[in-house]
Amino acid sequence: MTTTVARASFDFSGTTTVITGGASGIGLSCAEAIARAGGGVIISSSRNPAKTDAALQRLRALAPGVPMSAHPCEVGDEASVAGFFGAIAAGGARVDHLIHSAGVSPNTDFLAQTQAEWDQVHNINATGSFLVTKHAAGLMRHNEPVEGWRGRIVLITSTNGINSNDPVSAHYDSSKAGNNMLVRNAAEALAPLGIVVNGLAPGWINTALNATLPPEVRARESAKIWMQRWAEPGEVATAALHVLTLPYYMAQVLLVDGGYR
Numbered sequence: 705m706t707t708t709v710a711r712a713s714f715d716f717s718g719t720t721t722v723i724t725g726g727a728s729g730i731g732l733s734c735a736e737a738i739a740r741a742g743g744g745v746i747i748s749s750s751r752n753p754a755k756t757d758a759a760l761q762r763l764r765a766l767a768p769g770v771p772m773s774a775h776p777c778e779v780g781d782e783a784s785v786a787g788f789f790g791a792i793a794a795g796g797a798r799v800d801h802l803i804h805s806a807g808v809s810p811n812t813d814f815l816a817q818t819q820a821e822w823d824q825v826h827n828i829n830a831t832g833s834f835l836v837t838k839h840a841a842g843l844m845r846h847n848e849p850v851e852g853w854r855g856r857i858v859l860i861t862s863t864n865g866i867n868s869n870d871p872v873s874a875h876y877d878s879s880k881a882g883n884n885m886l887v888r889n890a891a892e893a894l895a896p897l898g899i900v901v902n903g904l905a906p907g908w909i910n911t912a913l914n915a916t917l918p919p920e921v922r923a924r925e926s927a928k929i930w931m932q933r934w935a936e937p938g939e940v941a942t943a944a945l946h947v948l949t950l951p952y953y954m955a956q957v958l959l960v961d962g963g964y965r
């Protein structure tokens with residue numbers, strides 16, 4: 705018997721989406737999905753210039769003639785984030801959407817976590833999410849409204865911020881719990897400015913972020929997923945495009961975890 709799965713198609717033509725972490729993993733898959741849907745993308749550069757160049761080449765091939773660019777952005781540093789959005793504003797693009805995907809996830813036993821490592825993870829994942837949201841909203845608030853709204857933001861959070869599963873990620877889980885609450889707070893603060901904010905919490909996704917996960921943790925976690933496999937980043941990207949385009953969806957965090965006990 706042949707089975708079919710209905711697939712949504714998206715039209716992002718004439719729009720610009722800013723994607724932090726857009727040269728890699730989930731961010732790159734989101735960028736590719738938007739390029740396939742005809743949208744322009746501005747990514748934050750990878751600290752590895754070859755990764756940035758490869759991402760831009762790929763995006764330009766997917767949407768010939770549609771503007772694609774990259775600018776440096778250290779998300780935990782307000783001057784750098786302001787510079788990133790300043791460069792985007794100077795380029796004249798209207799920022800319709802933000803997908804904030806940049807983040808880090810080191811694995812360190814609880815008792816071995818130092819304050820320096822805890823602070824670094826919170827600086828990038830928690831402070832970074834606040835700074836990127838704030839500066840994106842600073843641009844979006846000046847847009848002419850489209851269908852009543854000036855901009856839409858999706859923060860890539862994590863199921864770890866809802867249900868911690870591992871003692872090696874206390875700092876990460878804490879920072880991602882902060883992201884999930886930031887979604888709620890930013891949504892309330894920015895709605896009067898015409899900006900929609902939602903979150904997307906992935907479960908286990910096959911990206912470089914998990915490259916150093918101990919094999920016993922990978923095996924233990926895989927056994928908990930009801931869909932019996934990890935997701936590919938493209939599947940998270942499809943969900944992100946849904947979140948960006950759902951008409952009456954605000955202040956929510958969508959879990960994309962394949963069912964997890």
Ligand SMILES: NC(=O)c1ccc[n+]([C@@H]2O[C@H](COP(=O)([O-])OP(=O)(O)OC[C@H]3O[C@@H](n4cnc5c(N)ncnc54)[C@H](OP(=O)(O)O)[C@@H]3O)[C@@H](O)[C@H]2O)c1
Binds near residue numbers: 749906
């Ligand atoms: N993979 C999963 O299973 C999973 C599950 C739940 C949530 N997430 C979340 O999904 C997001 C994307 O992760 P991923 O799996 O796609 O991992 P990834 O492939 O490692 O991508 C992470 C991206 O973040 C960027 N980044 C890291 N630190 C940064 C900083 N200080 N300033 C600016 N950019 C920085 C990296 O840039 P460089 O190229 O310069 O390193 C990279 O582009 C993260 O927020 C992560 O927490 C992932």
